[in-house]
Amino acid sequence: MKKNISVVPMLVKKNLRLAGRMAYAFYKIGRARLFPKHDFGFNHMKNLGLVYFKPTGACNLRCVMCGQYGDKGVMNDCAAEENKKTLPLETWKKFVDEIAPHKPVIYVWGGEPFLYKDLFPLCKYMVEKGLFVSLNTNGTMMEKHAEQIVRDKWSGIFVSLDAFRDVNDAMRGKGAYDKVIAGFRALNREKEKQKAKYPILGIVTVVTNKNYMDLVNLAEASREYSLDLHIFNLGTYTNDSIVAAQKRFMKEKLDTDIDCLEAYNTGYNSGIDGQKLHDILMGIHKVNYGHPMITVPVLNPDKTHTYYAELETPVRNRCIVPWCQVNVNYNGDVHFCADYPDYILGNITQQSFREIYNGERANQFRKTLNECDGGLFPGCLRCYQNMLFGKKIKGY
Ligand SMILES: C[S@@+](CC[C@H](N)C(=O)[O-])C[C@H]1O[C@@H](n2cnc3c(N)ncnc32)[C@H](O)[C@@H]1O
Numbered sequence: 602m603k604k605n606i607s608v609v610p611m612l613v614k615k616n617l618r619l620a621g622r623m624a625y626a627f628y629k630i631g632r633a634r635l636f637p638k639h640d641f642g643f644n645h646m647k648n649l650g651l652v653y654f655k656p657t658g659a660c661n662l663r664c665v666m667c668g669q670y671g672d673k674g675v676m677n678d679c680a681a682e683e684n685k686k687t688l689p690l691e692t693w694k695k696f697v698d699e700i701a702p703h704k705p706v707i708y709v710w711g712g713e714p715f716l717y718k719d720l721f722p723l724c725k726y727m728v729e730k731g732l733f734v735s736l737n738t739n740g741t742m743m744e745k746h747a748e749q750i751v752r753d754k755w756s757g758i759f760v761s762l763d764a765f766r767d768v769n770d771a772m773r774g775k776g777a778y779d780k781v782i783a784g785f786r787a788l789n790r791e792k793e794k795q796k797a798k799y800p801i802l803g804i805v806t807v808v809t810n811k812n813y814m815d816l817v818n819l820a821e822a823s824r825e826y827s828l829d830l831h832i833f834n835l836g837t838y839t840n841d842s843i844v845a846a847q848k849r850f851m852k853e854k855l856d857t858d859i860d861c862l863e864a865y866n867t868g869y870n871s872g873i874d875g876q877k878l879h880d881i882l883m884g885i886h887k888v889n890y891g892h893p894m895i896t897v898p899v900l901n902p903d904k905t906h907t908y909y910a911e912l913e914t915p916v917r918n919r920c921i922v923p924w925c926q927v928n929v930n931y932n933g934d935v936h937f938c939a940d941y942p943d944y945i946l947g948n949i950t951q952q953s954f955r956e957i958y959n960g961e962r963a964n965q966f967r968k969t970l971n972e973c974d975g976g977l978f979p980g981c982l983r984c985y986q987n988m989l990f991g992k993k994i995k996g997y
């Protein structure tokens with residue numbers, strides 16, 4: 602078993618700037634861990650390591666497991682109304698001006714970020730401010746924009762690809778796989794033509810009961826795409842009783858009604874043979890596919906079965922997200938939890954970000970979390986964001 606940090610030497614060899622930026626984010630997040638009790642009266646901006654930008658809630662795909670547009674997606678009935686709330690470029694730029702001095706890693710996601718009409722000027726602005734600008738995309742629109750992506754020096758693109766062609770398309774929609782591959786090829790051509798190292802290219806794979814037996818096929822196919830990274834995300838899952846416990850807790854402690862956790866009660870964890878998946882991932886991590894492989898959450902491989910079959914058993918403790926990360930939504934609302942935008946800290950159209958991040962609602966959330974058993978709310982047992990980074994945890 603390796604520690605999660607063991608991927609760093611390979612990253613350094615592959616791409617020094619990426620490794621440096623990741624190390625800096627780790628450092629800030631580690632620093633946030635050292636001061637777990639800070640809530641009121643502390644300038645939390647100092648430890649801001651990772652900022653999620655969600656410039657649009659719109660999407661062109663309907664991936665089955667997605668918390669927004671999947672079987673139980675929260676956006677399914679309200680996307681048209683919600684999309685009218687999209688912020689103008691100028692508001693985003695003001696927000697960028699405020700966070701840029703703290704040099705957080707930027708992670709643009711959505712919805713599908715390529716559907717935000719001002720995505721290119723926004724990313725260009727952030728790159729010019731010296732930020733490491735990465736995007737998470739379904740990759741279906743990369744091909745036609747490849748020239749500009751490289752020209753504008755985006756730092757990284759993490760493309761969602763869940764399996765080899767047929768299995769991937771059964772989860773993400775017909776034709777999705779081939780569009781992504783056409784996008785990778787176009788980007789690699791452009792990088793060569795423009796003699797550019799950026800963007801670094803990665804795949805993010807969500808593990809479900811539909812694709813776990815096909816992960817090796819995808820890993821094999823990925824040899825051809827000149828990647829810098831492949832992330833296996835074990836997926837976010839919950840069940841009825843966890844949702845009920847979280848609803849009660851959030852109402853009682855933070856006077857908040859929650860809707861978003863239920864969207865991950867999909868059942869796509871059920872039937873996964875934990876031992877089989879353990880062996881598959883162990884096998885993948887042993888092979889050199891030409892780029893580093895990371896499995897997140899960083900968890901002890903022996904807990905793989907527990908992860909899927911016993912959703913109520915914690916596999917990690919203490920969430921540190923509110924001490925080092927933040928998500929800003931398409932309407933300007935600020936949240937700590939990117940996937941569960943129920944508790945709103947404030948809105949960047951009404952207050953400065955600093956006031957919001959150090960404000961009463963943010964600190965009340967931090968204080969409540971600090972007082973929880975194990976430093977976790979009852980609904981957060983399989984939250985991806987909490988488990989992105991781990992200290993001294995052995996993983997795959
Ligand atoms: C919601 S998507 C938004 C960005 C873009 N539309 C995409 O698909 O990459 C963000 C990431 O969440 C992943 N995702 C979707 N459903 C998930 C789930 N149930 N658990 C964990 N990750 C999930 C997606 O595959 C993607 O990598």
Ligand code: SF4
Pocket residue numbers: 660661662663664667668669670671711712713739761773
């Ligand atoms: S492309 Fe992304 S946001 Fe759209 S449905 Fe799929 S996972 Fe969800």
